[in-house]
Amino acid sequence: MTDTIISNIESYIAAQILKQPNRRIASDESLISSGLIDSFSLMDLALFVEDTFGVRIEDTELNANTFDTLTQLASLVESRRK
Amino acid sequence: MTTFPDRLKTLHASRRTPDRAAVYLQFSGIEDLPITYDQLLRGANAYASTLVREGIKPGEVVILILQHGEDLVYAFWGAILHGAIPSIMPFLTEKLSPERYRADLSALVSVTKPAAIITYPEFAGEVRAALQDGDSVGSVIVTDQIEQQTNLDFNALAGFSRNAEDIVLLQHSSGTTGLQKGVALSHQAVFNQLNAYGQSLSLDENDVIVSWLPLYHDMGLIAGFIMPVLSGVPLVLMSPFDWVRAPYRLMQSVSKYHGTLMWLPNFAYNFSAQKIRDRHIEGVDLSSLRAIINCSEPVRWESHLAFYERFKSYGLKLESLQTSYAMAENVFSVTQSPLGSVPVADEIDREAFMVERVVKSPFDGRPSMRMMSSGRPLANVKVKIVNEQGQGLPERAIGEIALQSDCMLNGYYNRPDLSEKAFLDGWYLTGDYGYISNGEVFVSGRKKDMIIVGGKNVYPQDLEMLTYEVPGVHAGRSVAFGMFDETQGTEEVVILAEVDSEDADEQQKVADAIRLHVTKNSAIALRYVKVVGPKWILKTSSGKTARSANKEKFLKELEVSK
Numbered sequence: 061m062t063d064t065i066i067s068n069i070e071s072y073i074a075a076q077i078l079k080q081p082n083r084r085i086a087s088d089e090s091l092i093s094s095g096l097i098d099s100f101s102l103m104d105l106a107l108f109v110e111d112t113f114g115v116r117i118e119d120t121e122l123n124a125n126t127f128d129t130l131t132q133l134a135s136l137v138e139s140r141r142k
Numbered sequence: 143m144t145t146f147p148d149r150l151k152t153l154h155a156s157r158r159t160p161d162r163a164a165v166y167l168q169f170s171g172i173e174d175l176p177i178t179y180d181q182l183l184r185g186a187n188a189y190a191s192t193l194v195r196e197g198i199k200p201g202e203v204v205i206l207i208l209q210h211g212e213d214l215v216y217a218f219w220g221a222i223l224h225g226a227i228p229s230i231m232p233f234l235t236e237k238l239s240p241e242r243y244r245a246d247l248s249a250l251v252s253v254t255k256p257a258a259i260i261t262y263p264e265f266a267g268e269v270r271a272a273l274q275d276g277d278s279v280g281s282v283i284v285t286d287q288i289e290q291q292t293n294l295d296f297n298a299l300a301g302f303s304r305n306a307e308d309i310v311l312l313q314h315s316s317g318t319t320g321l322q323k324g325v326a327l328s329h330q331a332v333f334n335q336l337n338a339y340g341q342s343l344s345l346d347e348n349d350v351i352v353s354w355l356p357l358y359h360d361m362g363l364i365a366g367f368i369m370p371v372l373s374g375v376p377l378v379l380m381s382p383f384d385w386v387r388a389p390y391r392l393m394q395s396v397s398k399y400h401g402t403l404m405w406l407p408n409f410a411y412n413f414s415a416q417k418i419r420d421r422h423i424e425g426v427d428l429s430s431l432r433a434i435i436n437c438s439e440p441v442r443w444e445s446h447l448a449f450y451e452r453f454k455s456y457g458l459k460l461e462s463l464q465t466s467y468a469m470a471e472n473v474f475s476v477t478q479s480p481l482g483s484v485p486v487a488d489e490i491d492r493e494a495f496m497v498e499r500v501v502k503s504p505f506d507g508r509p510s511m512r513m514m515s516s517g518r519p520l521a522n523v524k525v526k527i528v529n530e531q532g533q534g535l536p537e538r539a540i541g542e543i544a545l546q547s548d549c550m551l552n553g554y555y556n557r558p559d560l561s562e563k564a565f566l567d568g569w570y571l572t573g574d575y576g577y578i579s580n581g582e583v584f585v586s587g588r589k590k591d592m593i594i595v596g597g598k599n600v601y602p603q604d605l606e607m608l609t610y611e612v613p614g615v616h617a618g619r620s621v622a623f624g625m626f627d628e629t630q631g632t633e634e635v636v637i638l639a640e641v642d643s644e645d646a647d648e649q650q651k652v653a654d655a656i657r658l659h660v661t662k663n664s665a666i667a668l669r670y671v672k673v674v675g676p677k678w679i680l681k682t683s684s685g686k687t688a689r690s691a692n693k694e695k696f697l698k699e700l701e702v703s704k
Contacts, residue, residue, distance in 0.1 A: 078657075079670050083650070095237040095658060098667025099386045100596070103417050119388035120170060124236065 065113065065134040072108050077101045087131045092124040109133070115140035145329040146222045146310055147301040149372050150186075154179045157374070164371055165215060168380040168395060170388070175212065182219060182371070184294055185212065189220020190301070191289040193258065196281040200225030200300040202257035203312060203555075205250070207269060209233045210381035213285045214357065217260045219371075222310065225301040229254065229312035229324060230358045232665075233265075239662040240268060247272040250321045251279060253556055254312065258283055306330040312555050313360055313470045316665040319601040324555035325360075325470040335473035335549040336369055338522040342478040343403065343433065345373060350430075352378045352401035354385035354392055359597070361438045364474035365405045389414050390422035393456070400430040405466075407438045407597030411445035412631035415452040429457030433481050437466040439594040440585065443487055443514045445631040460484060467516035467585055471570060473549045476525065477583045479517030486515040486582050495586075501538040501577050515582040523547040525583055527576065532566045535577075542589055543576045544569040591689060593624035596632050598665050602689060605637060605668075608660045614652045615639045619679055623693045625670070636670040638692055640679045649673040672696065 066087055074083040077097060091097045097105060099122075106117045115137055127133040153164075163176035177185070198204060204221045206228055208214040214230070221228035231250065234243045247269065250256075255278035261269050263284040273279050296302060304310075310332060312324040339345075351370045355362030362382075370377035378399045385392060392414070395401065406414075436446065446463045454460070465485045467477045479485035491502040492509040504510035519525045526534050527541040535541040546569055553561035564570055573590035576583060593600050605622035609615055619640035624633035637660065641652050653671040660668040680691045 077669065080650075080653070093236065095661035095667060098237065098661070099383070100413070101667070101669075103387065103389075103413075107417060122387045 062131075062134045062138060065137055066130045068112065069105075069109065069130055069133060072112075073097065073105065076108075077104065085130060087134075088129050090124070090128045091130070091133075092128050109137060113137045113141065143306040143330065144333060145301070145304050145306055145308075146332075146372065147225075147296075147299065147304070149333075150179075150183060150219070150223070151296055151302075153372075153374055154183050163376060164374075166376065166378045166399065167210070167212065167215070168378065168384070168391070169211075170381075170384045174378075177212070177215065182215065183223075184292075185216030186219035186223050187294045187299070188288050188290065188292050189217050189260075190224040190299055191292040192283060192287070193221065193224040193226055194300075195289060196258060196283055198224065198226055198257050198281070200304065201227065201308070203227045203229060203254055205254070205256045205259045206230045207233060207247075207259060207261040207265065208285070210379070210383075213260075213262075217285075218357075218367075223299045223301040225299075225304045225308075226257070227309050227312055227326075229256070229314060230363065231314070232316065232356065232358050234268065237661055237667065242663040244268070244272040246321055248274070250314065251277055253322050254324050255556065257281075260285070263287075304329065306333075309552055309555075311363075313363060314358070315470070315599045316358075319604055320599060323557065323560060326552045326555040327470075327473055328552050331549040331551070332364075332368065332473050333372075334522055334547075335364070335475065335520075336372060338520040338549070339369070339475045339478065340373060342475070342520055343481060345369075345375060345403075347374055349375045349402045349432070350378065350399050351375055352392065352395050352399065352404045354380045354382050355405065356382045359438070360468065360470035360474050361405050361407070361597070365435075365437075369474075388422075390418045393418065393423050393426050393428060393453070396428055396431060397426040402430055402432045403435070404431070404433075405435045405437055407632070408436055408440060408442055408445050409596045409630055409632035411436065411442075411449040412629065415445075415448040416629075418452070423456060427457045428453055429459065431458065431462045433462055433464045435464045435466045435478070437468050437475075438597045439632055441465045441485075441514045441516060442631055443512050444628070446514075448631075465514060465516045467574075467583055469572060471551045471564070471572075472523065472545065472547055473551075475520060476523055476545055476547075476572075477517040477519050479515060485517065486580075488513040488515065488579060488582075488584060499540050501540060501579070501584075513584045513586065515579075516576075516585050517583065518581055519545075519583065520547070522549060525578065526569070527578055528566075528569070528571075532569075532571075538577050538579050540575055540577045540586055543572045543574045543583070543585070545572060546570070593622070593633055593635055595624070595635055595666050600635065600664065600666055605635065605660055605664060605666075608663050609637055609639050609656055612639070612652065612655045612659050614641045614643075614648075615656070618681075621679060621689050621692045623689045625693070625697070634670055635666055635668055636672070636693075636696065637668060638672050638674060638679060638696060640674050640676065642676060644675040649675075 075081040165177045167175040260283045310329045353366030355366045465479045468475045491504045492511045494502040524546045575587040576585040602622035609620035627634045653673045
């Protein structure tokens with residue numbers, strides 16, 4: 061399950077945010093603190109996650125403390141889906 | 143002839159027991175903080191006393207490195223009350239490398255020669271690390287060492303001895319290039335702008351300005367800070383960092399405070415239209431808005447339309463969507479579309495515009511494009527269009543926009559060389575291309591090599607210099623340019639870099655390194671990087687990279703690959 065979530069989000073980030081569909085992102089690669097995803101794209105990512113997985117992410121959670129890697133984001137999604 | 147301190151004193155006297163505040167500061171997750179004129183002057187007075195204690199003289203520059211909040215407001219007006227010249231510098235963000243920030247600050251210090259820097263205690267170490275022995279900065283003032291229990295005595299404040307022609311503030315744009323060009327404005331220039339612009343807007347005390355714009359850019363500093371405070375118009379101010387995570391808060395604030403005016407860069411229309419959820423704006427009423435003014439990047443009809451469609455059911459009026467053309471060198475606004483009706487749009491022949499750079503009406507069903515007017519020159523501004531030789535051009539001919547006004551900059555601070563180059567026969571050359579039709583100014587492009595991303599000005603040469611720092615990229619083998627993104631309603635930066643290798647994996651690694659390095663060391667978050675093999679990048683005979691030629695080549699390849 062987690063793997064599906066991760067690969068789904070990974071493809072979104074590669075194609076839509078980084079504009080490099082073939083780019084692979086390691087599940088423990090830092091996304092926000094590394095500057096890979098900026099604040100504008102972060103909002104897009106949150107909306108994508110909300111729409112795709114039917115969970116809510118509040119704006120106060122859009123920072124590296126809440127999630128900074130694909131693994132952390134996927135576990136956030138899983139915990140909200142229960 | 144009046145000065146900022148004089149005006150503050152008058153406002154203070156007439157608003158001793160105000161039922162509404164001068165500024166409402168908004169924060170994420172806590173109550174709004176109203177600041178009355180009395181509080182503002184007392185808070186500012188404490189900073190003015192601190193500047194006296196630190197031996198800062200009137201006329202000296204004070205750099206403010208503070209985030210959204212009370213300290214920034216008080217420190218700015220405190221410097222004014224003391225007669226010092228404040229300049230607000232962006233705070234270090236999460237993505238920016240501290241080393242780059244230090245280098246930028248050092249560059250700023252070496253040109254601007256500030257006498258003091260005001261910041262937070264926890265950031266003072268960072269600031270000191272950027273300073274050198276023997277430089278101009280006599281003191282780093284921290285916010286927890288501000289004088290307490292000071293008496294507000296107007297006679298004791300040095301700011302009241304300033305003249306209207308004296309420099310009142312400096313405004314910088316970002317990057318290595320921008321930081322070396324501090325726009326110096328006088329009290330008189332700012333008041334001339336506020337009078338003329340206030341007239342264009344029919345600004346009065348029933349207005350309420352709502353803003354999320356940062357105070358280190360002209361739009362935020364003038365329209366979203368100085369104009370309301372000096373005009374007695376309440377300002378509702380939130381942090382740009384809160385807005386970008388929760389753009390719906392701007393709508394909630396308009397509704398809560400019955401906001402009448404706000405300024406937004408073009409991308410913010412798209413951003414708001416696309417990213418605000420219904421659940422966040424339930425019951426919001428936007429009908430109080432008289433004008434939402436699109437300014438600081440090219441204005442797009444499509445962006446206005448998307449914004450209107452998204453928010454019309456919340457009371458937004460189509461005729462509230464307005465445009466302005468502005469620049470720090472003219473304090474702020476140059477033109478403003480007349481309020482109360484939709485800005486004029488000009489349907490022009492697309493091909494004639496793109497290829498011949500001329501404006502023609504479309505005929506025989508040829509493809510057209512819609513140019514949106516930026517409005518009419520303010521009453522105190524004269525605009526003309528000139529050719530390369532500086533000669534005036536007729537109506538609907540595209541050339542460089544030149545202007546004359548009584549609110550121009552005094553000069554670029556400590557840079558007489560740049561100040562002199564900016565003017566031709568008494569006309570300020572804006573570096574923007576455009577045309578005039580029936581008294582309306584249409585901005586069509588830029589002469590200067592500058593990219594505007596989400597309202598931020600970035601210089602391609604700065605980005606190219608950063609790219610050369612990445613291992614594998616040789617000096618002179620990179621170009622940076624802007625590419626318009628329809629969805630985002632703003633330009634996206636593209637960086638092309640040439641490496642010796644044709645290997646795709648190797649190129650990918652360099653692309654990642656460039657993205658990271660440029661993001662950490664500039665004002666933008668770089669997404670679009672293309673690493674190419676030897677001999678891809680086109681050079682001009684002088685050896686300098688030709689940005690537009692390479693952009694064309696890149697766009698052609700992109701078209702083919704689609």
